Amino acid sequence: MTKVRLVVLHGKATDCHDKVECALRADNTSPAEDFWLSLRANAWPSGCAELVHPDAEAIDEYYKITEMLEHLVKTGTPQYEGASKYLKEGIWEVRHYRVRLPYFDVDENGENIPKAPHDDRRIADPDGLDDDWWKYPHMDQTIRLTHRFIKSGDTAPEQYELAIQIRNEDLEHA
Numbered sequence: 001m002t003k004v005r006l007v008v009l010h011g012k013a014t015d016c017h018d019k020v021e022c023a024l025r026a027d028n029t030s031p032a033e034d035f036w037l038s039l040r041a042n043a044w045p046s047g048c049a050e051l052v053h054p055d056a057e058a059i060d061e062y063y064k065i066t067e068m069l070e071h072l073v074k075t076g077t078p079q080y081e082g083a084s085k086y087l088k089e090g091i092w093e094v095r096h097y098r099v100r101l102p103y104f105d106v107d108e109n110g111e112n113i114p115k116a117p118h119d120d121r122r123i124a125d126p127d128g129l130d131d132d133w134w135k136y137p138h139m140d141q142t143i144r145l146t147h148r149f150i151k152s153g154d155t156a157p158e159q160y161e162l163a164i165q166i167r168n169e170d171l172e173h174a
Contacts, residue, residue: 005021005022005023005024005030005033005144006021006022006030006032006033006036006037007019007020007021008020008021008022008036008066008069008145009066009069009070009073011073011074012074015073015074016072016073016074016075016076016139017072017073017076017105017139017140017141017142017143018141018142019073019141019142019143020069020072020073020103020142020143020144020145021142021143021144021145022036022144022145023104023144023145023146023166023167023169023170024169024170024173025166025169025170026169026172026173031146031147031148031166032101032144032145032146032147032148032166035101035147035148036145039061039062039065040062061096061099064096065094065096065099065101067079068083068094068096069094069143071083072084072094072143073143076136076138076139077133077136078094078133078136081132082095083095083096084136086116086117087102087155087159087160087163088160088164089114089160089164090104090105090112090113090114090115090116090167091103091104091114091146091160091163091164091167092104093163094145095151098150098151098152099148099150099151100148100149100150100151100155100159101145101146101147101148102145102146102147102149102159102160102163103143103144103145103146104143104144104146104163104167105139105140105141105142105143105144106140106141106142106144106171107140107141107142108140108141110171111171112140112167112171113140115137115138115139116137117135117136117137118134118135118136118137119135121134144167144170146162146163146166146167146170147162147163147166149162
């Protein structure tokens with residue numbers, strides 16, 4: 001049985017990434033897909049009672065997150081400083097205000113090699129191109145979103161662990 005993922009965005013032949021998808025858990029659920037469909041339908045998912053936004057704000061949230069993901073697909077880098085952050089073990093996150101969308105990358109074979117930020121500019125940017133994004137690694141073809149969470153204060157370790165768990169489940173049966 002083939003696993004079907006919600007494709008959030010398709011890239012083009014000239015883009016850095018082919019697409020952004022929603023990762024699937026072992027039970028075929030997809031927290032990222034649930035969030036994305038809810039956001040796209042202009043409604044926050046249940047459990048976010050503290051975030052009662054007027055429709056205009058929810059619509060803005062959908063378009064802003066879509067814009068951030070499109071930029072990541074087209075350029076291979078975050079839209080602006082602070083738009084993406086490394087969490088751990090190859091898990092990154094798209095950040096918009098308090099909304100966080102952890103993600104990882106997979107190659108054309110559906111395999112993931114976890115990538116951390118570069119820490120040596122001479123290795124990351126050997127030609128000295130003065131790239132502002134030299135710390136951000138080159139990601140593989142597909143970006144997969146794991147879930148969403150709302151950040152309040154320090155990020156709970158459970159969010160990192162959930163993203164890693166979803167990634168592992170997704171990769172086991174891809």
